[in-house]
Amino acid sequence: MAFSIDSRFSFAADQPTDVLLQFEAAAIPEQVLSEVATDLSEADHVGRVAAQDGIGERIWIRAEGTFEVVHRARVELRRLITPLESLPQLDPHLLPGEAVEYLLDSRYCPADRFQSFVGEEFGSLRGGAAALAMRDWIAHHFTYTPGSSGPNTTALDSFVERHGVCRDYAHVLVTFARAAGIPARYVSCYAPRVTPQDFHAVAELFLADPSVPGGGAWHLLDATGMADPHEIVKIGVGRDAADVSFLTSFGPTRFLAKTVSVIAL
Template sequence: MRLKIDVELDYDIDGATDMLLLVQAAAMADQQLEYDNLLISSNEPLRAMPGADDVGVRCWALAENRFHATYQAVVIIDRDDVALASLGDTAPRLLPPETVPYLMPSRYCESDQFQGFLEQTFAGLRGGALAAALTEWVGDHLTYTSGSSTGATTALMTFANRQGVCRDYAHLLVALARAGGIPARCVSAYAPGVEPPDFHAVAELWLEGAWRLVDATGMGSARDLVRIAVGRDATDIAFMTTFGAATLNQQQIVVERIDQ
């Protein structure tokens, strides 16, 4: 699978503002960058550093009055969908050290609040069987509704409201998986067919020795998702963080399949 990615960000800035950008497709074993070009207006040289878990690139810029960025890439994805239910369980004590933080509650994923719900609804399920059941439950019980949540919406709030956008689906699935003893992290991604076209948020669950991409919205699949960044929740994977006021002029994300 080859995907072509085209991004434009245009904002008015109040004075001089530090900007942290996470928009570049991550170079990884299962997604190779055939072409990759990021252009950012900045009053100082850009400063790049590795993203969380060494996935992707964080890029610092200094914007004044106006911030404009374009990003183009062609990515080759070498990854198949995996039937989650076929994957086994790993006891927490046997997990790799780097996955253990993703068992814990975080700001937007209050996994400790879902223990009772899991015990009542998914009793007896572990590992991949639990992951598959949780993904199906989130997809069946949430309604995708643009504008139904804010930057302050947490997994517990989404669970109560039963609606949200992609980040809410990801937060809820991640929180439920952690409550069930499955390390889970949030992923910002590019994917074709996302409506409305935008940066997409999905989950990754650690099962049988690897991170498995899961999109509870059903809009994407493991074989056509391009990771940008990973982290505990939306705090770590936001495409742009401004340390000052910014007003949107235009934002466009286009992701197209070049071939299958």
Template sequence: MRLGIDVTLDYTIDGAADVLLLIEAAKGIDQRLELQDMRVYTDTPLRAVPGEAGIGQRCWARGDGPFRAEYKAIVEIARTPIDLATLGDTPIRLMPGETIPYLLPSRYCESDRLEGFVHQEFPGLAAGPLAIALTQWVGDHLTYACGTSTGTTTAMMTFAERRGVCRDYAHLLVALARAGGIPARCVSAYAPGVDPPDFHAVAELWIDGGWHLIDATGMASCADLARVAVGRDATDIAFMTVFGTATLNWQNVAVTKLS
């Protein structure tokens, strides 16, 4: 699968401020960048820094007034879907160190408050079968509705209100998975068919020795996702963080299947 990506961000920075961009597709063994071009219209040199867990990269920029960033890429996805039901359990004490941060509660994923629910609702399930059951539960019990959540909505709030957007679906699935002893992290991604077109958020669960992408909204499959970045929750994967204030003028995210 090859994806064409075309992004434009047009903002006005209210006074001078540093801007952290996270919009470049990551290189990896399961996705290859055929073409990539990012342009940020600023008088200050850009500075790239590694992304969380060494996946992708962030870009520091400086904005003062009009701020525009453009990104184009062609990404080849080489990721074969795996039957999660076949994936076995790994005792927590034997999991690699990299998974530890993704077993613990975080700002938007209060997994410790969901442990009782997971143990009561999904008794006897673990690893792959539990991941399938949790994904189905989230899909069955949430309604996708734009404008029903904000940047401060947490997994527990989504659990109570039963509605949200992709970020909320990802937060809730990640929190439920952690509550069930599965390391889980949030992933920012590009995906075709997202409605409305935008940056997409999905979950990634560590099961049986590897990370597995899961889109609880059902809008994309793992074979169609171009990973941008990973993190504990939305704090780590926001496409743009302004260390000041900014006004959105116009934004466009277009992802197209090329083959």
């Protein structure tokens, strides 16, 4: 399945400011990119660095004044999808090093605070069955409400208020999974059926791989129900939204505009 992506945003800085960007479709084996073009305004410095877990790249810029970003790409997905229902989870002491940090609390995902709730609500389930039950619980109890949360909203805030956007849904699912002993990471992505269209966020859970003794693999899961794993184009992954924001400013900036278009071909 192939997709056409066109994303654009702009911001302004009144003085030279360092800004970290992550907005490009990631060039990884499950995503074949072609017709890629990224256009950036003039800047004092532009430099690329590897992103978390080797998925995608971040771009450092140092700029002053109005700065514009345009990214276009054609992406063909070659992702193998495994049904989650029967996938077991790995006990913590059997996890590989790459997965361990995704069991721990992070800025927006205080998993320790949810252990009692998750044990009571989902304690009879494990692995993929538990993950699907968590997704369904969030879908049933939350209302998708654009503008209802902000950059400081945590999974605990969202759990109390029972509304949010994709970022909040992903944080809650990641938090539930970690509280159940399942490594979970936050995924920034593009997807065609997101409404309103924007940068999207889903969760990715590390579950046992029955075909590899003692092995495991990451599996995408969207609590909003708007993105199917067959249609998700990854930008990057991290512990939570703080690791994969499309724009992180290390000084005062003013956000000006943003448009995102994702079309299935």
